[in-house]
Amino acid sequence: MNVSEAAAALSVCSSFDRRTVGEADAQAWAAALPDVRFEDARDAIVAHYRETREWIMPADVLRRVRLVRRERLVGIAAPTPPAALADDPRAEQRWARVARNAIASGATEQEAAATACRAVGIDVPTAGPAVGPPSGARAALARVMDSTKEDE
Structure with a gap:
């Protein structure tokens, strides 16, 4: 995931949890999720917030994406x-x-x-x-x- 895709993923997060998102946040998420496709991250974020009110972090996205990749x-x-x-x-x-x-x-x-x-x-x-x-x-x-x- 590049920085612009990470910013888009964080925008999805913000829609649920009202977090503020800046350039540094997008860079950090891009660094933590370099091999994750935006579509997979977006789907993982939505699935996360369907189950919990807990704040989502890159580790949560990775866990869900790994499950989806194995399932495929x-x-x-x-x-x-x-x-x-x-x-x-x-x-x-x-x-x-x-x-x-x-x-x-x-x-x-x-x-x-x-x-x-x-x-x-x-x-x-x-x-x-x-x-x-x-x-x-x-x-x-x-x-x-x-x-x-x-x-x-």
């Missing part, structure tokens, strides 16, 4: 690297790691494969496996929220 990977088979990488195990491993991370971040399998191909410097295949529906943050967050309600 449930039931997803490990992406298969392209045959062009068969002779390079390190590139193949990097491709798989980047693709999995992209899926956890909310990309479709096809988007994740394209991102991984660009990361290892190979052409993006034009044909690939059938792609299912995108794994969205809202759907994953709803599943996480439902599972936490069952624990109550």
